[in-house]
Amino acid sequence: MKTLSRRAWLLYIPAVAFLAGLCILFYTFYTNADNWSMRKANRHLYTSGTLIAAGNITDETGAILAKTADGKRQYNESRSIRTATLHVVGDAQGFIATGVQTSYKDELTGYTFANGIYDIKKYGKGNDLQLAVNAELCAEAYKALGNNKGTVGVMNYRTGQLVCVTSKPAYDIQNRPSQDIANDKTGEYEGVYLNRFFSGVYTPGSTFKVITSASAIDNIADIDTQKLKCTGAHTIDGGSVKCLGKHGTLGFERALNVSCNSFFAQVALQLGTEKLTATTDALGFNQNFTVGKIRLAKSTFDLSAASKLDLGWAGIGQYTTLVNPCHMLMIVGAIANGGTSVQPYLVKSITNQTGKTVLEAKTEAGLQMFSASTAKKLQELLRSNVENYYGDSKFRKLEMCGKTGTAEVSTDEGGDKPHAWFVGFSQRKDLPYAIVVVVENGGGGSSVAIPVANKTMQKVAELYGK
Ligand SMILES: [Zn+2]
Incomplete structure (x- = not known):
């Protein structure tokens, strides 16, 4: 008996090993199939390490931003559009991680886990992607940044359509600079592969006072x-x-x-640390957000080790707080939209090789960031800033609401001049657009960021105004 059962057990060993092998094989295939067929040696997709078999990328008007022709990836005819849309389109080599040529590579090439690259071979190209951005608007915003680094984003705060996303420094993708821009020592191309709108975080400076105000409206009855x-300073604990x-x-x-x-x-x-933290929690600080397949850099707010003096600095946006520009746009968009944020989208639609629409962006509600009454009060305050302080002449015919920021930065955050911010939105019924502007080391928010915001919003009015 004993001998028999031992033999039976011996038989189990190869069977178990076989099953284990199958599991490992399936697991490896499942996790690596994408890499195996998408690897750069695959000549159906890549030529000399460059993505070729991808579909077209167009802007919201249908203008070509990237296409494959004669076995080469080609871009928009205008140099200023190619440069201003570099970060949203991305490069064919994949250095710009958030560009759609990288983040939507599977969709662009038509690769699927089930069919592999079958469809690409069959049709000779992948799916077409229409972006939400308007290329001309991106070019205008990019130009408005002048010689500064920074970012401009504009979103329809009712629908979530990101009509403008631009980041500087950039380069002309058709005539890539010959020097090694990734290791550039002059500073001209610092962080050039980074889309500052999605991946940057900055000290918010006085734009944070909008958030402190929201907390005050909710928590201080007689505010x-x-x-x-x-008196020119407020003393706290020495x-x-x-x-x-x-x-x-x-x-x-x-x-x-x-x-x-x-x-x-x-x-x-x-307010105290608890209430101010509760407000930032409701706005999505310390949370991960995505725009489609693109992950945003996280905005952070942490008063766990803050002294009373630190709390004072935090209230004016000059503590350890960091804010991502896209997240900031979602916050001001929520104020404009009556308290609820909408989910921003960058990809408007995806059309497959047979002309069928396989994805269409739709408006989705995001976080309920403010109560309706708090949003209304904030709208009035932000309108008052423009009307009574910056001046409506700075934003002719736009009925703008907003807040500037001049964020002091420590030397390790780069440079000694402060970052200039503007966040705001138009209250015109035909222009439901919110804007965020960050000008790195630009100096004053009102002197530097307002003109950038105005030039961009005037173009928005020209494009969408009725
Ligand atoms: Zn004062």
Whole structure:
């Protein structure tokens, strides 16, 4: 008996080994199939390491941004459009990770796990991708950034369509600079493969006062009637939060208009770490967001080790807080949209080789960031900033609402001049568009970021206004 069962057991060993082998094989195939057939040696997809068998990429109007012709990847005829859309289109080598030529490579080539590259061989090309952006608008925004590095994003805050996404520095993809731009020492091409809109994070500076204001509206009952003092600085536990002005005694609306640091440091202290953190949690700080297949850099807010003085600085956006520009656009978009954010989208549609639409972007609600009443109050405050402080003449006929920021940066964040921000939106019924502008080391928010925002929004009005 004993001998028999031992023999039976011996028979099991090869059977178990065989099954285990099958599992490993299937697992390896499942996890690597994509890499095996998409690898650069596959000549159906790549020539000399460059993606060729991909479909067309067009903008929202159908203008060609990239296509395959004569076995080569070709781009828009206009140099300024090629440069301004570099980061959304991406390069054919895959250096720009968030570009659709990389992030939507499977869709563009028509590769699927089940069929492999069968369809590509059959039709000779992949699927076509229509982007949400308007190429001319991207070019205008890119030009408006002038000689500065930075980013501009514009979104329809009712639908989520990202009509403008541009990031600088960039280069003309058709005439790639001959020097080694990845290791460029001059600083001209610093972070050139990074789409700053999706992958950048910045100190928010005074744009964060919009968030402190939201928390104040929700948590401080008499915020509208409080009068607080600004003597040019607010002292907390022996340290002080400096203000750029000596604003005297002022109320909430005026304090946001003139961006008084003393006022908002005091508001942050009244709120305390718990309430301010709860507000940032509701807005999606420390959370991962995606735009289609593109992952956003995470905005971070953390007061766990903050002193009272730190809390004061956090209230004016000058603590360890970092904000991603696309996330900031979702936040101002939510204010404009009555409190609920919409999910931004970059890919408008995907059409397969037989002309069938296989994906169509639709409007999806995102986080309920603010209550309707808080959103309405914030709309009024941001409108007051433009009307009573920056001046409507800076945004002719746009009925803009917004807030500037001049974010002081530490030397390890790069440069000594502050980053200039503008976040805002138009209240015109025919122009439901929100905008974010970051000009790296640009200096003052109102002197540098407002003109960029205005030039971009004027183009938005020209394109979509009625
Ligand atoms: Zn002040």
